[in-house]
Amino acid sequence: MDEFELIQRITPRSLSHREIEIGIGDDAAVYHTKNNYQEIVAVDTMVDGIHFLSSHSSPADIGYKALAVNISDIAAMGGRPKYYLVSIAVPSGWGATDIEAMYEEMNKLATLYEMDLIGGDTVSANGPLVLTVTAIGEIEKGRSCLRSHAEPGDVVFVTGELGSSAAGLSFILGQTSARDETQSQYFIERHKRPEPRVEAGLICSRYHHVALNDISDGLASELNEIAEASRVSIDIYKELIPVHSDLHILHTKWEEWVLFGGEDFELVGTISNDQWERFSQECSEHDVRVHQIGRVTKQGQAEVFYHDGQDRVLLEKKGYNHFKQDR
Ligand SMILES: Nc1ncnc2c1ncn2[C@@H]1O[C@H](COP(=O)(O)OP(=O)(O)O)[C@@H](O)[C@H]1O
Numbered sequence: 001m002d003e004f005e006l007i008q009r010i011t012p013r014s015l016s017h018r019e020i021e022i023g024i025g026d027d028a029a030v031y032h033t034k035n036n037y038q039e040i041v042a043v044d045t046m047v048d049g050i051h052f053l054s055s056h057s058s059p060a061d062i063g064y065k066a067l068a069v070n071i072s073d074i075a076a077m078g079g080r081p082k083y084y085l086v087s088i089a090v091p092s093g094w095g096a097t098d099i100e101a102m103y104e105e106m107n108k109l110a111t112l113y114e115m116d117l118i119g120g121d122t123v124s125a126n127g128p129l130v131l132t133v134t135a136i137g138e139i140e141k142g143r144s145c146l147r148s149h150a151e152p153g154d155v156v157f158v159t160g161e162l163g164s165s166a167a168g169l170s171f172i173l174g175q176t177s178a179r180d181e182t183q184s185q186y187f188i189e190r191h192k193r194p195e196p197r198v199e200a201g202l203i204c205s206r207y208h209h210v211a212l213n214d215i216s217d218g219l220a221s222e223l224n225e226i227a228e229a230s231r232v233s234i235d236i237y238k239e240l241i242p243v244h245s246d247l248h249i250l251h252t253k254w255e256e257w258v259l260f261g262g263e264d265f266e267l268v269g270t271i272s273n274d275q276w277e278r279f280s281q282e283c284s285e286h287d288v289r290v291h292q293i294g295r296v297t298k299q300g301q302a303e304v305f306y307h308d309g310q311d312r313v314l315l316e317k318k319g320y321n322h323f324k325q326d327r
Pocket residue numbers: 044073216217
């Protein structure tokens with residue numbers, strides 16, 4: 001495979017954004033920016049064996065998820081995604097068709113969100129496949145949904161359902177068995193194809209002082225990050241957390257999946273009590289699922305508490321941690 005041929009093949013034929021002066025094809029990309037807007041930039045890397053198993057995920061699956069998790073970070077700021085760059089380190093076992101299939105799927109997802117590929121990098125590798133995506137988005141000045149925005153009295157909410165991605169991973173790793181193919185396929189799909197909550201994030205950006213985080217490392221970890229950044233205490237309630245109706249029958253570990261599993265790429269956030277009803281109404285009008293799961297209680301100490309019936313336990317900042325896995 002020739003590096004230059006490959007770049008030519010993955011170069012988009014048309015672009016969604018006219019602000020691009022030069023995308024792929026020079027030393028760097030150049031685009032115009034809008035007045036009264038700020039840019040949002042996020043980067044995440046995926047490594048074979050750590051974030052996915054190339055034995056179980058197709059190149060298309062891998063491409064989809066690498067872009068989706070970056071779009072998710074733009075959504076978690078309340079922004080609109082616009083551009084992306086892709087860097088790949090390709091091991092010798094991978095051919096041009098695999099790489100093209102990966103880009104094809106990224107391109108499909110990007111088209112849904114009107115994003116343009118504006119650059120990247122291609123290298124050969126001796127190690128596993130490494131895929132790094134940088135996403136760039138925009139937001140009106142001062143409207144970002146920062147982790148530091150939580151205040152006492154705020155409602156704590158999540159989008160979608162939690163724990164399904166971890167259940168899917170458990171199926172892939174052969175740690176859980178399913179009732180039937182349809183059941184396992186549902187959860188595996190949640191794991192391989194998370195839907196970035198762009199619409200939910202955009203709605204959040206139109207409200208005052210919303211805090212947001214996307215759930216990559218698990219609910220417990222992300223809530224602790226909000227608590228730390230805002231220096232507040234948060235209380236959440238087991239019975240309020242939305243989960244798939246089959247989740248609890250799959251494995252006794254289902255509650256761990258919900259709290260610590262991660263990779264749901266749902267949004268967790270806080271919003272003032274007086275905006276909550278209008279906000280949840282607007283979400284339902286746009287078919288965006290949101291559920292209240294708790295409250296921000298007080299300023300001072302950064303703590304998260306989990307209510308299970310009569311019990312109230314400290315929810316530690318435990319979850320996926322790259323340097324702290326039991327492996
Ligand atoms: N190696 C690094 N160099 C510089 N900044 C980093 C590095 N790794 C993470 N960060 C920054 O630390 C913050 C937290 O990162 P991370 O936990 O990966 O966020 P997320 O879960 O949203 O992807 C982000 O602002 C990220 O940009």
